[in-house]
Amino acid sequence: MSGPVLEARHVTRILQETVPVTLVKDVSLAVNRGEFVSVTGPSGSGKSSLLYLLGLLDVPTEGEVLVDGRSTVGLDRGALAEIRLEKIGFVFQFHFLLPEFTVLQNVMLPMQKLARLNEKECKARAGELLDHFEIGDQASKRPDQLSGGQRQRVAIARALANSPAIILADEPTGNLDTRNSEIVHNIFARLSREEGMTVVAVTHDRSFADAADRNIHLVDGMVERDAARR
Template sequence: MNSVILEAKHIYKQFYDPVKFDVLKDINFQVKAGEFVSVIGKSGCGKSTLLYILSTMDTDYQGELYVDGKKMTGLKEKELAAVRNEKIGFVFQFHYLLNEFTVLENILLPARKLAKKPEAALKDRAHFLLKTLDISKLAEKNPRQLSGGEKQRVAIARAMINEPAIIMGDEPTGNLDKRNSEIVFSTFQQLAQEFNQSLLIVTHDPEFAERTNRIIEMEDGRIIRQ
């Protein structure tokens, strides 16, 4: 039986514009180890707001959040930052690679920040990920030399470097053409199947969502299907 990696319990979130209104209403769900889950819904339904809470970036909510069995709700920012670096990998619509570094150095940045393993072990891990994602030839290149799909695969390798409990994505194929979107989807699928990696991906792409293990559909701040 797969362990629960992410759990949201009765999460509510209010905005003030100018009066108080609920943007998230009683959100409850789990993501288990190795599950590839997509979150869909129309713009404004609360998907991105939810992702900010689940990623521990937004702490102004009611309810409880657990990552890898540990309660996040109520932790101090320093503790949450440590959880984000060690337990959560991020892949965004824009890759946020640093042009002053090579591909290899970009991938190593979160691991060097975590500083839990010697440099040689970190480089071994980075090269393993480059090979796994079929981008070894890019290791010494500058991000400016890469295609959009290559940049996203580098971003995925960077997200994987600390062996996170879960990878969260915010429209990771939103900026890509069909061919590169397919490459990124296949990469995520490979991570779930071969590495038992949990993935929670917010997407506007119905074709992407339909091929994931499970769809969480949101409407007006609520989950209407999961």
């Protein structure tokens, strides 16, 4: 590990409603390259809100988020989208695979959007990723023809399509049974420890949280505990 790849500096997010709601309050943290971090806390503690700020899907009311040492303060939507596409892969609880496309096409989409590979290269890389997660034989199927565990592996393959430095996951085992949950958290652990990717995962799954190198526990939008596990 060599220095932070992802940082939050005094980040606060307030929803400006009739009565303002503070989702995240004065959070500072740094995540190193290759680190596997779990984010836990009770419902409503700000876990997903923090993840969306770290992933540039939302912008802080105060403070700043840095990706690879670069501050994202003041960047427009296009610039934030470019950083997300190149450097960050997302995995969500409900997959968000596009039902009208095949499994292979879903994995190809981020590569096509980044436009650094031609169509043949995109197809080849998507196939390799699916094979890596032992679902290459499902490539021509639609997402609704797959089991929940298979869909989540497709979602992980899609997140890896552009070889991002950072994987952000929001309750990636929330809809899975015990066996598939174990498969998914083993995948994330391997990505971190063997391939040097940074993984930050929000989870209620205790075994998943315990598999991480470090745990950040939130309460009321603030970091209550930030501790290494190994």
